[in-house]
Amino acid sequence: MVTAVTKTCSVVAYTGTTKVTPTLGTISGAPTGMTVTAGSASGNEIPLTIAIAANSNLGSAGQLEGTISIPVTAPVSTMLQLRWSKVNTCATGSAAYVLTVYAPGGTVFTNGTANGSASMTLTAQFFQGSTDRTTSSSSLYLWQKYTSGSWTTFKAEASGSSGSTCTVNASDVVGTATFRCRARYGSSSTAFFYDTITIIDKTDNYQADIDSTAGDVFKNTVGSTCLICRLWQNGREVDPLKSTTYATAAPSSPATGDFYYQITTSTPTTRLMRYSGSAWEDVTANASHKHANTYTWYRRDKNGNPMDSGAAFATGKVIYVDGDDVDSKTVFVCEVE
Numbered sequence: 001m002v003t004a005v006t007k008t009c010s011v012v013a014y015t016g017t018t019k020v021t022p023t024l025g026t027i028s029g030a031p032t033g034m035t036v037t038a039g040s041a042s043g044n045e046i047p048l049t050i051a052i053a054a055n056s057n058l059g060s061a062g063q064l065e066g067t068i069s070i071p072v073t074a075p076v077s078t079m080l081q082l083r084w085s086k087v088n089t090c091a092t093g094s095a096a097y098v099l100t101v102y103a104p105g106g107t108v109f110t111n112g113t114a115n116g117s118a119s120m121t122l123t124a125q126f127f128q129g130s131t132d133r134t135t136s137s138s139s140l141y142l143w144q145k146y147t148s149g150s151w152t153t154f155k156a157e158a159s160g161s162s163g164s165t166c167t168v169n170a171s172d173v174v175g176t177a178t179f180r181c182r183a184r185y186g187s188s189s190t191a192f193f194y195d196t197i198t199i200i201d202k203t204d205n206y207q208a209d210i211d212s213t214a215g216d217v218f219k220n221t222v223g224s225t226c227l228i229c230r231l232w233q234n235g236r237e238v239d240p241l242k243s244t245t246y247a248t249a250a251p252s253s254p255a256t257g258d259f260y261y262q263i264t265t266s267t268p269t270t271r272l273m274r275y276s277g278s279a280w281e282d283v284t285a286n287a288s289h290k291h292a293n294t295y296t297w298y299r300r301d302k303n304g305n306p307m308d309s310g311a312a313f314a315t316g317k318v319i320y321v322d323g324d325d326v327d328s329k330t331v332f333v334c335e336v337e
Helices: none
Strands: 005-011 011-015 018-020 032-038 046-052 066-076 076-084 097-100 121-127 139-147 150-159 164-167 178-183 193-201 206-212 224-233 236-238 261-262 272-273 280-282 295-301 318-322 331-335
Touching: 032 139, 097 178, 097 193, 121 178, 121 193, 164 178, 206 331, 224 295, 224 331
Parallel strands: none
Antiparallel strands: 005 046, 011 018, 032 046, 066 076, 097 121, 121 164, 139 150, 139 178, 178 193, 206 224, 224 236, 224 318, 261 272, 272 280, 295 331
């Protein structure tokens, strides 16, 4: 029997470095068996109560994760997404391994601290069937950080309880940072298991997010989309899009100074085009018209491993992606400078 569980977290907003009280819209997307309720503001924070009913499958038995949408209407209009996932510890006697990484104190640094501390602890939970192998001396853990398209060692391999936790300092996170735990049980010839976690730093003035013009799911490898990296500073978008037209052919009847993003379906990188009054010109690298920031894109596969041998997949604020660029599940990461 699985008992009911209730957890709380808070929605926090800042205007610059000033903490303000956010206003929320209607929360949606919770799976069957889970309720998410917003409480009254306290200390400029909106508490969220997440209640999971006893013996709940959280949606269908085969559903392992999902997203809850939390609209914010003030001080800016945006949409927060609360990601949830479930992990089965397997049936008694099963030999399958399950590795889960979580942060007991939350995944956000605010003004250099997390719950009053300048560091947070990442914790691994490692099961073989229904047997907890987390603190076993035969369980070995390696912690890595994703940087510039590849995983680098963040904490050297260690065993048992000394290796199943990892300390992350606020200085280790610039905007966002993704960490991965690699675990194995027994000799070096045994299989590796992985799980990842993303930590957010709300101290920095800039925040980037990725939009898709056609959703995030392709069916039977069929589909295409443009991915757009949007950059924010203190609630305002900086280096915004020059146009919302993404096409293989130039728009008809343009006016002088019009822009569009030219798609070439054989390559992910698009070109920024501007109409001079007599012809369309490629201004992707033009100092007067190009985007102020540089955008470098990388890919990770379904296991979190770097694709493209760790090299950049594409560059530019807008890139083109189709079914040939996605294998089962592909994570796209954009680094902004």
